[in-house]
Amino acid sequence: MFNLNNEIDKWKKTFRKNPSLEDGYIEELEQHLRDVIEECMEKGSDVETAFNEAVKKIGSGASISDEYYKSATRNKFSARPSWRVPRWMPVMIWNYYKVALRNLKRNKGFALINILGLSIGIAVFVLITFYTQNELNYDGFHKDGERIYRLLREAPKSKGAYKIAVTSGPFAPAIKTDFSGVVDEVLRVCPADGLVSYLDQNIWEDRFYLADNHFFNFFSYELLTGNKDEVLNGPNKLVISDETAVKYFGDENPVGKLIKLDNQYSFEVTGVFRSKHPNSHLNFDFVASLQTFEGTWLLDEWWSNSVFTYLKLNPTTDVNLLDYQLDAFMLKYFGDDFAQTKLPMTLTLERLENIYMNADSRYDHIAHGNKTVVIIFSFVAVFVLLIACINFMNLSSAKSVKRAKEIGVRKVIGAQRKSLVMQFISEATIYSLASGAVAALLIIFITPHFENLTASDIAFPIDNPLFYLVSLLFLVFLGFLAGSYPAFVLSGFKPVKALSNEKLADGGSGIRRILVVTQFVISIVLISGVIVVFSQTSFLINKDSGFDKEQVVLIRANSPEIRSKRFELKEALIKESAIKSVSFMSGEPGGFHDSFAFKIEDKGGEFFQMRSLVTDFEYLSLYNVELLHGRNFSEQYSLDSTQAVIINETAARYLDWQPAEAIGKRMAIRFYNEEQYRSVIGVVKDYHFTSLHTNIDPLVIFPANDHRVIAIKIKSDDISSVLNTIEAKFGELIPGFPFQYEFLDETFEANYSAEKKQLSVLSILTVLAITIAVLGLFGLSTHSAESRKKEIGIRKVLGASAQRLIVLLIGNFLKLVLVSNIIAIPVSWYISKHWLSNFAYRTELTIVPFALTLIATVLIALIATGHQTLKAVFMNPVESIKND
Amino acid sequence: MLSKNLMAASSKPLILAILRGGENYGYQIIQRVKELSGGELEWAEGMLYPVLHKMQKDGLVQTKWKLSDNGRMRKYYRLTTKGREALNNEKQQWLKVHGMLEKVWQPDASLGTT
Numbered sequence: 002m003f004n005l006n007n008e009i010d011k012w013k014k015t016f017r018k019n020p021s022l023e024d025g026y027i028e029e030l031e032q033h034l035r036d037v038i039e040e041c042m043e044k045g046s047d048v049e050t051a052f053n054e055a056v057k058k059i060g061s062g063a064s065i066s067d068e069y070y071k072s073a074t075r076n077k078f079s080a081r082p083s084w085r086v087p088r089w090m091p092v093m094i095w096n097y098y099k100v101a102l103r104n105l106k107r108n109k110g111f112a113l114i115n116i117l118g119l120s121i122g123i124a125v126f127v128l129i130t131f132y133t134q135n136e137l138n139y140d141g142f143h144k145d146g147e148r149i150y151r152l153l154r155e156a157p158k159s160k161g162a163y164k165i166a167v168t169s170g171p172f173a174p175a176i177k178t179d180f181s182g183v184v185d186e187v188l189r190v191c192p193a194d195g196l197v198s199y200l201d202q203n204i205w206e207d208r209f210y211l212a213d214n215h216f217f218n219f220f221s222y223e224l225l226t227g228n229k230d231e232v233l234n235g236p237n238k239l240v241i242s243d244e245t246a247v248k249y250f251g252d253e254n255p256v257g258k259l260i261k262l263d264n265q266y267s268f269e270v271t272g273v274f275r276s277k278h279p280n281s282h283l284n285f286d287f288v289a290s291l292q293t294f295e296g297t298w299l300l301d302e303w304w305s306n307s308v309f310t311y312l313k314l315n316p317t318t319d320v321n322l323l324d325y326q327l328d329a330f331m332l333k334y335f336g337d338d339f340a341q342t343k344l345p346m347t348l349t350l351e352r353l354e355n356i357y358m359n360a361d362s363r364y365d366h367i368a369h370g371n372k373t374v375v376i377i378f379s380f381v382a383v384f385v386l387l388i389a390c391i392n393f394m395n396l397s398s399a400k401s402v403k404r405a406k407e408i409g410v411r412k413v414i415g416a417q418r419k420s421l422v423m424q425f426i427s428e429a430t431i432y433s434l435a436s437g438a439v440a441a442l443l444i445i446f447i448t449p450h451f452e453n454l455t456a457s458d459i460a461f462p463i464d465n466p467l468f469y470l471v472s473l474l475f476l477v478f479l480g481f482l483a484g485s486y487p488a489f490v491l492s493g494f495k496p497v498k499a500l501s502n503e504k505l506a507d508g509g510s511g512i513r514r515i516l517v518v519t520q521f522v523i524s525i526v527l528i529s530g531v532i533v534v535f536s537q538t539s540f541l542i543n544k545d546s547g548f549d550k551e552q553v554v555l556i557r558a559n560s561p562e563i564r565s566k567r568f569e570l571k572e573a574l575i576k577e578s579a580i581k582s583v584s585f586m587s588g589e590p591g592g593f594h595d596s597f598a599f600k601i602e603d604k605g606g607e608f609f610q611m612r613s614l615v616t617d618f619e620y621l622s623l624y625n626v627e628l629l630h631g632r633n634f635s636e637q638y639s640l641d642s643t644q645a646v647i648i649n650e651t652a653a654r655y656l657d658w659q660p661a662e663a664i665g666k667r668m669a670i671r672f673y674n675e676e677q678y679r680s681v682i683g684v685v686k687d688y689h690f691t692s693l694h695t696n697i698d699p700l701v702i703f704p705a706n707d708h709r710v711i712a713i714k715i716k717s718d719d720i721s722s723v724l725n726t727i728e729a730k731f732g733e734l735i736p737g738f739p740f741q742y743e744f745l746d747e748t749f750e751a752n753y754s755a756e757k758k759q760l761s762v763l764s765i766l767t768v769l770a771i772t773i774a775v776l777g778l779f780g781l782s783t784h785s786a787e788s789r790k791k792e793i794g795i796r797k798v799l800g801a802s803a804q805r806l807i808v809l810l811i812g813n814f815l816k817l818v819l820v821s822n823i824i825a826i827p828v829s830w831y832i833s834k835h836w837l838s839n840f841a842y843r844t845e846l847t848i849v850p851f852a853l854t855l856i857a858t859v860l861i862a863l864i865a866t867g868h869q870t871l872k873a874v875f876m877n878p879v880e881s882i883k884n885d
Numbered sequence: 886m887l888s889k890n891l892m893a894a895s896s897k898p899l900i901l902a903i904l905r906g907g908e909n910y911g912y913q914i915i916q917r918v919k920e921l922s923g924g925e926l927e928w929a930e931g932m933l934y935p936v937l938h939k940m941q942k943d944g945l946v947q948t949k950w951k952l953s954d955n956g957r958m959r960k961y962y963r964l965t966t967k968g969r970e971a972l973n974n975e976k977q978q979w980l981k982v983h984g985m986l987e988k989v990w991q992p993d994a995s996l997g998t999t
Contacts, residue, residue: 025960029960033934035957059930060931065932069934071935072938
């Protein structure tokens with residue numbers, strides 16, 4: 002029976018929901034409604050028709066209240082009431098939000114796992130993304146950077162096709178004249194080091210560059226004071242970084258100050274550049290005008306390895322053609338030399354933006370990155386994020402059964418599948434936004450540590466609004482990604498089943514297994530990868546290098562002061578009982594070893610390129626390098642200092658000599674005196690005079706004066722008192738000069754700092770990835786134990802033993818772990834093999850890392866699932882069965 | 886049918902003019918509008934009230950709840966002095982527009998400057 006008053010009350014209720022309608026307004030509308038009803042009934046309609054007619058005439062409550070709101074609001078831009086959802090959002094978004102929050106409160110543990118996992122994933126992803134961006138964008142800030150190239154010398158294929166990053170001074174002017182119109186500008190940069198003195202400050206600076214006058218025009222480093230065109234124009238000019246200015250001059254104006262280099266050259270500071278510049282392969286604190294050294298070997302000697310030469314090409318230049326023409330250029334200037342040495346070098350060009358990532362050139366002592374590492378890191382970042390998303394998918398779809406009733410009710414009331422999918426995606430988005438906020442905090446906290454670890458400088462574009470927009474879009478996208486699968490499972494429930502008490506099949510458990518396997522495959526690849534990297538790094542560090550690097554102190558003798566006093570220093574030090582021996586050399590093992598052409602007598606005077614080492618007579622004994630044949634240099638033979646060499650085994654093989662036969666063969670050194678033959682007096686066993694990244698090259702050791710390093714072998718264990726002694730002697734002989742020293746074992750190990758860095762970053766990423774995966778597994782096992790509580794209770798009552806139940810419950814997870822291992826091992830094997838092939842000396846890839854990984858993952862799975870499983874198994878069955 | 890914009894624009898002078906004849910309540914205002922338009926002007930009747938509310942807020946009308954003869958409460962609207970001024974103002978404007986349109990629509994005027 003139609004009851005008018007009831008219906009009117011209901012009708013009024015729809016208005017009450019609207020905050021902008023006050024009771025009086027509704028009352029007024031009601032009276033209007035009643036008037037219309039009366040009017041209709043007078044025309045002969047029955048009550049119900051009249052009511053419906055009247056409701057229709059008055060119009061919808063929403064649009065009326067919107068009008069009321071418009072007349073009340075002061076918002077000039079939008080008449081949309083604040084409680085109404087914008088058109089682009091799902092209509093029921095606030096309800097979804099409310100329900101999501103309720104669910105979050107009800108399942109705090111799950112929410113925590115989800116948000117924690119996701120935020121770690123996001124933080125790692127964002128950090129690594131910016132890190133790789135940084136790495137890949139080196140030198141991207143230079144104006145006309147796409148036209149800038151560095152000139153490299155290249156040895157022919159027959160000699161190993163190696164590249165040399167440095168050229169000599171005369172190249173630049175010659176190229177400028179020979180290629181005018183093709184090459185717009187040529188620039189020389191000489192990375193140097195030296196003793197910088199100002200008043201009573203003497204500091205050894207190793208970022209002291211010499212460069213041509215137009216350095217600041219050629220490159221786009223920012224000048225804070227000084228005119229780009231003038232600062233380096235003329236000899237004895239110097240530009241310093243703002244930080245260096247503070248270091249030397251404090252608050253005083255640096256411009257006009259005079260500083261000394263190596264107590265020999267004086268420079269006037271003419272400008273200041275910003276030391277914080279975008280990432281660049283060149284990193285310097287001082288740039289002095291190269292013109293200062295006009296007329297010296299540095300600028301005039303063709304055969305030297307002293308400067309980087311950069312070309313800025315004309316925009317119309319065909320690079321390949323120029324590269325080809327440069328070979329003719331080489332022949333023009335070096336043709337005669339090549340005919341003699343039989344070692345024709347060609348020239349090639351390297352794009353400015355590629356310099357940072359190409360680390361394979363010789364004598365290229367600038368900042369370098371590693372593309373493989375960048376690629377590996379990017380993959381790992383994506384994987385960590387993926388693991389976090391999978392966690393979310395798994396946990397939400399597992400929890401879905403508990404929400405079956407809600408979904409049933411929504412469906413019965415009329416929710417369509419589309420709107421349910423929208424609901425769960427919105428819910429996931431709420432999670433992803435929350436995780437984003439947590440991730441932002443994590444990033445703020447982690448970034449300084451990460452920068453330390455990778456020695457990089459990550460710049461977040463925090464003042465760019467686009468950054469926030471992209472972040473937001475990324476989080477929404479993540480919500481879609483993570484929410485789509487649970488949404489699909491959840492919205493598929495049949496309402497009748499969902500609402501009856503019938504137990505629902507655990508939706509999507511098959512896919513869940515696949516997802517868990519995916520997570521574990523990623524984790525396994527990471528764990529075994531870390532083990533491989535670790536074993537290779539420790540192999541590099543611990544491999545017998547063939548010489549004794551313990552208790553050796555190194556003093557750099559690059560500066561004339563130290564070099565000139567080295568013999569006195571040696572004499573003074575050798576008297577000390579704690580010092581075993583002192584030796585001079587051109588470069589310590591792991592350090593600089595130049596490459597010379599040697600004229601070999603029994604090869605018909607043909608030239609062979611080999612690495613060289615200039616030493617005194619103590620070198621072999623100090624480092625305990627094993628002599629295989631012949632004898633060491635000795636004071637007893639007066640001609641040793643000018644007419645003897647010692648070679649390594651590889652050199653003997655390279656020259657087709659049996660090591661024993663090599664004794665007595667003769668060679669001349671092109672750089673010294675081509676006519677003066679020296680005899681091989683000994684052959685040493687191969688030792689690693691360079692890092693283990695490269696093979697042992699042929700090496701010729703000979704006494705000469707070009708000493709740059711002083712090595713001091715210490716006898717005593719009391720290092721600090723010996724160091725004090727050395728410092729005292731040093732101070733007496735070379736007063737006012739800073740005493741700086743290194744330990745050989747440390748400098749040698751520093752060759753592997755890149756590997757160590759990679760190892761630590763990779764380890765951290767792996768730990769994070771595993772943490773997320775473990776969180777997920779823990780959640781999943783909790784869910785599985787919970788949902789099988791009753792089953793376990795019944796099994797127990799029927800007599801199942803605890804062991805059997807544990808096997809039953811954990812067995813499932815272990816199966817997944819085993820399957821993951823089977824999938825992951827070949828992948829990991831392949832990647833490891835590839836990575837190891839970067840090294841000339843490497844550990845054998847054995848089964849051990851993979852076996853360890855298998856054990857580790859099984860343990861991890863046991864730990865993650867164990868607690869919940871044991872809890873379920875040892876629960877009193879009465880508890881679990883008694884409810885309904 | 887009138888366009889939505891024109892309807893919205895004309896509602897204010899229409900209501901003001903109707904109220905000039907004395908205080909009135911919503912239902913009757915609607916009836917009067919219907920009469921005037923010959924049934925052509927169809928408002929969603931509820932939409933009248935927000936307009937009245939706005940006019941009250943602007944001080945153009947005053948309201949008062951009264952008990953009617955059949956025992957129901959009714960809210961009556963009455964023009965204020967400001968409302969009268971507003972009506973005059975509106976009238977001037979509408980007449981001006983009307984006059985302009987009239988002139989433009991004269992058959993010979995449409996020929997332009999000739």
